[in-house]
Amino acid sequence: MKRALNFNAGPAALPEAVLAKAEKEMMNYQGSGMGVMELSHRSKEFEEINERTENLLRGLLTIPDEYEVLFLQGGASLQFSMVPMNLLEKGSTASYVLTGTWSEKALKEAQKMGNAAIAASSKTANYRFIPSTSEIDIPAESSYLHITTNNTIYGTQWHSFPEGLPIPLVADMSSDILSRPLNLSSYGLIYAGAQKNLGPSGVTVVIIHKDLLKRSKPGLPSMLNYEVHAASRSLYNTPPTLSIYFLMLVLEWAEALGGVKQLELLNKQKAALLYDAIDRSDGFYTGHAEEKSRSLMNITFTLDQDDLTSAFLHEAEESGFIGLAGHRSVGGCRASIYNAVPLENVEKLADFMNHFRSRN
Amino acid sequence: MKRALNFNAGPAALPEAVLAKAEKEMMNYQGSGMGVMELSHRSKEFEEINERTENLLRGLLTIPDEYEVLFLQGGASLQFSMVPMNLLEKGSTASYVLTGTWSEKALKEAQKMGNAAIAASSKTANYRFIPSTSEIDIPAESSYLHITTNNTIYGTQWHSFPEGLPIPLVADMSSDILSRPLNLSSYGLIYAGAQKNLGPSGVTVVIIHKDLLKRSKPGLPSMLNYEVHAASRSLYNTPPTLSIYFLMLVLEWAEALGGVKQLELLNKQKAALLYDAIDRSDGFYTGHAEEKSRSLMNITFTLDQDDLTSAFLHEAEESGFIGLAGHRSVGGCRASIYNAVPLENVEKLADFMNHFRSRN
Ligand SMILES: Cc1ncc(COP(=O)(O)O)c(C=O)c1O
Ligand SMILES: Cc1ncc(COP(=O)(O)O)c(C=O)c1O
Ligand SMILES: [Mg+2]
Ligand SMILES: [Mg+2]
Ligand SMILES: [Mg+2]
Numbered sequence: 056m057k058r059a060l061n062f063n064a065g066p067a068a069l070p071e072a073v074l075a076k077a078e079k080e081m082m083n084y085q086g087s088g089m090g091v092m093e094l095s096h097r098s099k100e101f102e103e104i105n106e107r108t109e110n111l112l113r114g115l116l117t118i119p120d121e122y123e124v125l126f127l128q129g130g131a132s133l134q135f136s137m138v139p140m141n142l143l144e145k146g147s148t149a150s151y152v153l154t155g156t157w158s159e160k161a162l163k164e165a166q167k168m169g170n171a172a173i174a175a176s177s178k179t180a181n182y183r184f185i186p187s188t189s190e191i192d193i194p195a196e197s198s199y200l201h202i203t204t205n206n207t208i209y210g211t212q213w214h215s216f217p218e219g220l221p222i223p224l225v226a227d228m229s230s231d232i233l234s235r236p237l238n239l240s241s242y243g244l245i246y247a248g249a250q251k252n253l254g255p256s257g258v259t260v261v262i263i264h265k266d267l268l269k270r271s272k273p274g275l276p277s278m279l280n281y282e283v284h285a286a287s288r289s290l291y292n293t294p295p296t297l298s299i300y301f302l303m304l305v306l307e308w309a310e311a312l313g314g315v316k317q318l319e320l321l322n323k324q325k326a327a328l329l330y331d332a333i334d335r336s337d338g339f340y341t342g343h344a345e346e347k348s349r350s351l352m353n354i355t356f357t358l359d360q361d362d363l364t365s366a367f368l369h370e371a372e373e374s375g376f377i378g379l380a381g382h383r384s385v386g387g388c389r390a391s392i393y394n395a396v397p398l399e400n401v402e403k404l405a406d407f408m409n410h411f412r413s414r415n
Numbered sequence: 416m417k418r419a420l421n422f423n424a425g426p427a428a429l430p431e432a433v434l435a436k437a438e439k440e441m442m443n444y445q446g447s448g449m450g451v452m453e454l455s456h457r458s459k460e461f462e463e464i465n466e467r468t469e470n471l472l473r474g475l476l477t478i479p480d481e482y483e484v485l486f487l488q489g490g491a492s493l494q495f496s497m498v499p500m501n502l503l504e505k506g507s508t509a510s511y512v513l514t515g516t517w518s519e520k521a522l523k524e525a526q527k528m529g530n531a532a533i534a535a536s537s538k539t540a541n542y543r544f545i546p547s548t549s550e551i552d553i554p555a556e557s558s559y560l561h562i563t564t565n566n567t568i569y570g571t572q573w574h575s576f577p578e579g580l581p582i583p584l585v586a587d588m589s590s591d592i593l594s595r596p597l598n599l600s601s602y603g604l605i606y607a608g609a610q611k612n613l614g615p616s617g618v619t620v621v622i623i624h625k626d627l628l629k630r631s632k633p634g635l636p637s638m639l640n641y642e643v644h645a646a647s648r649s650l651y652n653t654p655p656t657l658s659i660y661f662l663m664l665v666l667e668w669a670e671a672l673g674g675v676k677q678l679e680l681l682n683k684q685k686a687a688l689l690y691d692a693i694d695r696s697d698g699f700y701t702g703h704a705e706e707k708s709r710s711l712m713n714i715t716f717t718l719d720q721d722d723l724t725s726a727f728l729h730e731a732e733e734s735g736f737i738g739l740a741g742h743r744s745v746g747g748c749r750a751s752i753y754n755a756v757p758l759e760n761v762e763k764l765a766d767f768m769n770h771f772r773s774r775n
């Protein structure tokens with residue numbers, strides 16, 4: 056069976072071993088005579104999946120006991136609203152660092168809920184870099200500071216983080232969670248849609264410091280209240296059982312591979328192949344991100360003429376590469392090389408880039 | 416491969432043919448070299464799945480063009496909040512008919528959003544029946560009337576419906592959508608979590624009259640705004656692609672079987688087997704629901720002593736029947752016999768009930 060050369064930005068490639076296991080268990084999960092999605096979410100079997108998934112994530116990301124791990128629905132986009140609904144205190148400000156489209160959207164949703172301010176931004180530079188931590192200017196009386204650790208569309212990534220903040224740091228890690236080790240104690244809350252590094256779409260991981268749960272007001276809709284979900288171990292209502300099962304399989308795969316340190320090594324190796332192809336192209340390819348802010352997950356670049364970009368994308372598609380067009384909003388090219396994208400596929404893409412350049 | 420005798424209340428049994436197809440396509444959806452969950456939600460392939468799923472549902476339920484079909488996340492529980500957030504107008508009342516636990520929860524969430532009132536209730540009768548339509552007393556200035564067409568926990572179901580209301584009728588059909596034909600033009604909005612009659616958990620179907628979209632205020636969080644989802648054909652953010660794919664497979668199965676009329680015949684046949692076992696048991700089994708309000712989906716009953724109920728559930732489990740314990744909140748026994756539960760399995764259960772009675 057020939058697997059595609061999948062560089063989709065999300066939903067994205069999953070490990071072949073994960074699909075093979077899901078295929079094998081599809082009609083009969085662990086001898087139950089049922090598929091995973093036919094199990095009651097209150098059954099022993101699913102309770103075990105739920106717990107095992109949480110424990111695997113705790114192990115991989117070294118999540119301390121003071122944090123709750125929640126599996127929610129609605130994608131990262133619903134978190135854009137749930138974060139201010141739960142954490143923005145009365146008379147206080149929600150502060151955002153703008154580093155791309157997703158942080159802009161997060162800010163916009165926060166503004167609907169109350170006061171929200173920009174603490175730093177690289178928008179005028181077309182989001183080519185991540186502002187340095189010293190540039191971040193947090194308004195007095197802020198409830199939290201929100202950052203987007205990896206900017207899926209612009210291809211930039213935070214490599215050093217605000218430390219010792221007087222307020223909780225909240226991070227959208229949708230496109231780089233599990234790609235590298237994490238010092239969780241710097242954060243108050245982390246969220247990530249699963250569909251890039253963690254599994255299929257349909258489940259969102261939220262990791263929240265227990266102290267912050269006190270901010271969730273009982274008047275909030277139950278489904279939008281972190282406290283409610285924490286109190287019921289993400290079983291307040293029927294969870295997306297199938298997506299959580301796939302998340303578990305991906306985490307098992309990540310653990311077997313050696314964990315986040317090993318994944319980071321591989322991710323650096325993969326990204327280097329593509330950034331080298333760009334940097335050694337004598338300007339044939341131009342990377343969008345400034346070097347110091349380059350993402351290891353989304354490699355964004357253009358060719359020096361629009362029709363050459365089109366030709367590149369066209370030939371790439373004909374050669375079997377999937378998902379290399381840049382996001383609708385910015386154009387150009389983007390290769391998303393999340394954890395599950397095999398090194399060999401990235402090598403093939405680097406070769407293709409080099410050959411295309413030599414021919415044009 | 417031995418399939419379980421699955422009577423789970425939801426997530427519940429899926430058609431074997433659906434699982435077999437998903438198994439076959441797991442690693443390679445239609446020759447793409449990718450699993451469905453690895454496809455971009457903006458890809459041609461997924462756009463087709465999205466559209467096909469909507470069209471199948473439109474065909475099966477005869478949904479007129481004046482209605483939008485949305486595929487959302489968060490389960491029916493999130494709809495408890497989204498309905499009043501979007502439809503409850505300023506200075507007006509949200510009216511609810513209480514017929515069980517789920518309508519109580521829906522009311523409770525509406526009360527957080529504004530004025531909400533009880534238009535009828537059978538609570539004092541332990542929810543044994545559905546109030547007759549003539550008993551429904553809608554407060555003046557109501558924004559809508561909310562009903563729960565099938566009460567999963569108590570095992571009751573609406574069999575005649577309010578007609579010619581001056582306000583939109585809103586229905587939670589989580590546990591009986593697609594079990595029988597539907598006169599959609601009586602409704603303003605219908606919602607249903609997929610995990611009983613439609614597919615796996617993780618996707619919620621909302622069918623809404625286009626006129627009602629005008630009530631959604633732009634100040635609402637985007638993810639909680641029906642208008643936003645309608646305008647982007649349920650692709651405002653990353654949809655739960657895998658759950659939608661399974662929904663499509665279930666709808667294909669339902670269509671091949673002959674549609675909702677055929678399903679209704681089968682459902683009546685299946686329910687009759689169990690209600691007969693109850694009615695002909697000389698009081699050994701007692702049905703919870705009054706006869707006129709009996710559900711075709713969830714058959715609820717008790718045995719005349721608590722320890723006999725326990726013995727029944729224990730022996731049933733030993734004989735391979737899954738999910739027959741009543742909901743945690745009410746106890747007793749419940750057999751959920753949604754569309755995908757095969758007639759043979761219901762026959763086996765009826766036989767088991769008869770034999771158990773003859774032995775005790
Ligand atoms: C960084 C980031 N945040 C948020 C989102 C939105 O996620 P979702 O579609 O799960 O709502 C995305 C989607 O690509 C993303 O890359
Ligand atoms: C009638 C009804 N409404 C609502 C719900 C809640 O659904 P969900 O778990 O998808 O939020 C259920 C769940 O069993 C139900 O049966
Ligand atoms: Mg927990
Ligand atoms: Mg971005
Ligand atoms: Mg539509």
Ligand SMILES: [Mg+2]
Pocket residue numbers: 514515516517518565566567568569570
């Ligand atoms: Mg009920």
